[in-house]
Amino acid sequence: xxxxxxxxxxxxxxxxxxxxxYLYRVARGPTVFDRLLGLGxxxxxxxxxxVLIGSVYGRLDMFVDIAIxxxxxxxxxxxxxAKYFEEAEEDEGASAASAPGAGSP
Amino acid sequence: xxxxxxAAVMAFGVFLHAVATLGVIRLPDFYTRMHAVGMGDTLGIGxxxxxxxxxxxxxxxSLVASIPIVVKLLLIIAFYFIANPTATHAxxxxxxxxxxxxxxxxxxGRIQSAGDAPVSTRPxxxxxxx
Numbered sequence: 001x002x003x004x005x006x007x008x009x010x011x012x013x014x015x016x017x018x019x020x021x022y023l024y025r026v027a028r029g030p031t032v033f034d035r036l037l038g039l040g041x042x043x044x045x046x047x048x049x050x051v052l053i054g055s056v057y058g059r060l061d062m063f064v065d066i067a068i069x070x071x072x073x074x075x076x077x078x079x080x081x082a083k084y085f086e087e088a089e090e091d092e093g094a095s096a097a098s099a100p101g102a103g104s105p
Numbered sequence: 106x107x108x109x110x111x112a113a114v115m116a117f118g119v120f121l122h123a124v125a126t127l128g129v130i131r132l133p134d135f136y137t138r139m140h141a142v143g144m145g146d147t148l149g150i151g152x153x154x155x156x157x158x159x160x161x162x163x164x165x166x167s168l169v170a171s172i173p174i175v176v177k178l179l180l181i182i183a184f185y186f187i188a189n190p191t192a193t194h195a196x197x198x199x200x201x202x203x204x205x206x207x208x209x210x211x212x213x214g215r216i217q218s219a220g221d222a223p224v225s226t227r228p229x230x231x232x233x234x235x
């Protein structure tokens with residue numbers, strides 16, 4: 001393992017720890033938007049970790065394509081979920097307690 | 106030389122991610138948490154991928170052979186610099202339409218003795234529905 005691979009391994013481990021800390025916000029978050037934000041952050045870190053893992057494995061040409069696809073899917077998913085929770089609340093009107101936007105464990 | 110350059114850029118990127126994570130965990134309100142994600146993650150992903158690109162260019166057999174991967178990495182960086190603020194804005198807009206303005210916990214600690222009027226923590230009716 002070359003010394004550059006050591007850097008990327010340490011960075012990937014550190015970013016994995018931060019992604020785990022994001023999961024605290026996903027599990028705990030008072031509103032559904034906190035969870036949505038945490039999931040978007042986890043997806044962002046997953047893209048970076050994918051590129052770092054590809055660099056460690058020496059197959060960066062393959063992993064960078066996977067990272068591009070994951071970035072596109074992550075963005076689309078966050079946008080769609082945001083629009084869904086926004087319109088779900090508007091359709092419910094006054095009964096906000098039963099809407100998915102007001103979900104609380 | 107290359108080792109320390111990549112290590113320095115990488116450490117800065119991990120630091121930015123750590124700051125964003127600290128903000129997401131510790132900040133009191135949804136909008137303040139979103140500020141941490143929108144700033145820290147966007148620059149953090151750019152800096153970390155820049156470190157990977159520098160290492161790839163430095164260790165490639167020839168400069169021409171490393172161009173496709175570097176272009177793809179720059180593509181990811183450019184995409185995230187556009188997409189991350191867009192997604193953050195969409196989530197913020199959804200939250201503002203659904204829940205209204207900032208939580209009182211972020212405004213009740215405001216210094217009121219300076220002579221300014223008490224701050225309304227909720228937007229006016231209809232202010233969120235654009």
